[in-house]
Amino acid sequence: MRVARDNGYDTLCRLGKTFGSVDGLCRALGLTTEERQILFGPYPSFWGPSVLSNGLMAADFNHSQLRWCPLCLGESAHLRGSWLLKISCVCNRHATWLQEKCPDCGSFQRLDKVNFEICGCGASLAEIRAARPVADSVYHLSQTVEASIIGNSALLGFPPLSLPEWLKLISYLGQFSETCRPRKPGKIANMHQLDTASAFLLQASYLLDSWPENFRALLAAIQCQAESEAKTKTSIRGTFGTLYHVLYTDLSAPCFQFLRDEFERFLHVHWPGVVNKRHRAFKPETVATHPRVTLKQAAKKAGIAPSTVRHFVRAELIAGNQTELPSGRKMRSVDEQSLAQIAVLAKECVTLGETAKQLVLPECRVRELISDGILKPLVSRMHGNAAAWLIPKQQVRALIFAGTGVTHSPPIINVRYILKYWHLREGEFITLVRALLERQLEPVGKSTESVPIGNICLDEQVARKWLVEKRYVGGASISVDEAAKRLGLKQQVVYDLVKLGLLATSQDDLPGRRVTQTSLEEFQATYISLAEFAVTLNRAPRWLLQTLSVQPVSGPMIDGSRQYFFRRVDLSI
Template sequence: MYDALPESEFQFLRDAFEGYLHIHWWGLVCKRNRRLQPATVEIHPRLSLPQMAKAARVPPSVVRHMVQTELVPSSSAELLSGRHARSIHLSELPGIKTATDGAMTLERAARVLALPKCRVRELIEGDLLTPLVSRKFNRGAAAWLISKSEVDRLHVQAVQAPGNSKSIPVRDILKYWRLRAHEGIALIAAVVDGYLYAEGDDQSPVPIGEANLNAARAKDWLLKHRAEARQDFSVDAAAKQLGVKQQVAYDLVRLGILRSTTVGALGHRVAAGDIEQFQATYISLARLAKEGRRSPRALLDELAASPVCGPSINGARQYFYRRSEIVAQQSCGVS
């Protein structure tokens, strides 16, 4: 269109094409697109992660982590070089600014929630608290960064308690009751979800660590929880079980390939059986390439089986195949 129809009377075609890019093009438009009009480049609504971070006045690691945890939607595609190009629509800028306004470090969040820092880390591990920047998943990050809205969500409204009620703060339960692994997270989730309610003067919400629970009711809840306990995992823990990166596991859950259930404030939980079922049903391109001592890119071109997910299919970060299809192809190859 630009080469074959350069005449001015065809400018309306170029204008229509560039108008279409402005609305529908998922990728970036930049100065290297020299054929486009300067105004088209300047007003294109999609920004790279560094550009969005600069516009929001936050470190790029903040925007990167918000994208990885799906707090901010983005578009991605794999280039011929193997690199991934990712862009974010300008309409997400107000949401990023709102989320990062008043964000606090792990130490400050612990003080505000009246909990030890180790307990706040457990909340992050259990998906009960989602940081904007995690030193665990953002290499080179100077500190953790947690949004004010996430911390505010872990404040609970107290209700008027009977005069003879014997209560105990959540932080004392966590400290003295010798809870088993993950029971502290489950306890806090039960309070946030309203299965256990805080007792008080029914005024402003209180931080979760200072929430006073009826001691007898809390013990009953704990006994019932232990009787009904089943082994399940947060998405992060499921990623460790599967031997994949955190974002890969989130992709699999989002696409429904890795089955999960939503459990109140705990968010997505993956049962042990679902992890076993996934491992028995699917295999990654990276695993196939490693077992065959091949390049993933070369193997991707050679496999006749169709992947169920991947960068060029649905934006997932890794390609996964059905094991049955791979086995069938290998059988045909042998015969």
């Protein structure tokens, strides 16, 4: 362009006709071989295909629009070869963004003009209106790319790359952000425009800056979006989509291994599924060291059944992850760090059958203990309809008792006998167990021996009295003999009261006439015996009977019964 202008040519095409090739022009200018090697960029199209070094292609360069740095043009009016690269957006000498539009009319400048210092409107392209500063991360990346023109160069902490490799890395990596991902990353349209190229350079520099935090943030955003859109899959390729394709196909060269290494390190921490030998693109150590394993693998390593691990996961005792395969089958996995916890849980638990054997109880009684909350299984039908029951051994041990060490005379009776022959009513077994736990009933036996609850021996009289009292408090009926004890009367007296209808009785499923708590309280509230009334007045019963003007409702002289009874209302008490 300078040669054409200084020799009076008004277009580049006329210069091209004068010199049939670039070699002819170089010979006319007397350029040495060393000077020719300094030249960078493609030839004008009228001289045919360019012979490019370093593996570059003509598509890597601008062929129509001009970019420039006004400060550089002001210092020396010539175009720098690096400005022709499509990815070149920064002047590395002045750390400012390049320009592509006239500062006055805003028109693009074309590369086929002769005078590149002046716009068609007459404005100087070296004039500075507003030089935009460049961020450090962009500036360092741009410097590295320009340095690779003469040999491989590297950013701090990254492997050295050639110029074509840098161009490829920026063009692919720059398409990805936390809010935008390309559907088909490939050849990019409008890279010859500064706005498009600078956006890619900015994003690529951001992802490479503070490595690998920003890259990890991109991976986390992609994974989070996949989860929010209910697209979570067991396929890593399906979750990360086009980025996975870029890392393992488009940027598959060994020089880009640092990207794949960081991607696989991210999966090691954040991928909830299993990484196995199906992932052939991964390094073998990535597959071998991935921390998540299937339930079957976890069970094998922990030495327990796979169903037990599944029950632990369902009961949320072990953190697990579930993904759905395209076939609809669900795949579960756990962290390998949970294996020790799984083994401990399995070792410290027993099944329902084992619990029944250790406590010497029928399984139905163990289920009662579970229903009432005395035993709290880690795994049961309440947790995902599990077929197995896993009960902590510690809770089972709480139902193994030691004797009081006090010598008891017979008769004694054990809990198994009570369950078999005493016909306990609903809830009474649980009441018995709680009485033992709360020491309301004391086991009979040596204090040095531990006895399961089924074999615990109790004083039979104490146990019967306790059961009768519990039933009575709970509203159960009692026999006439028991009612006599509660009233402090002889049995024959109470039978006479029943016969006379003064003490109401009922007939239930138990043999004999039964007295309810209500009828007993009504009798005590309505009637009082002569003996009891005499005690309250501190008088002799015989004297009191002779002095009272009130007629008794029952007695020896009235109906032949053994004691006199009065109505309380008649005695005004």
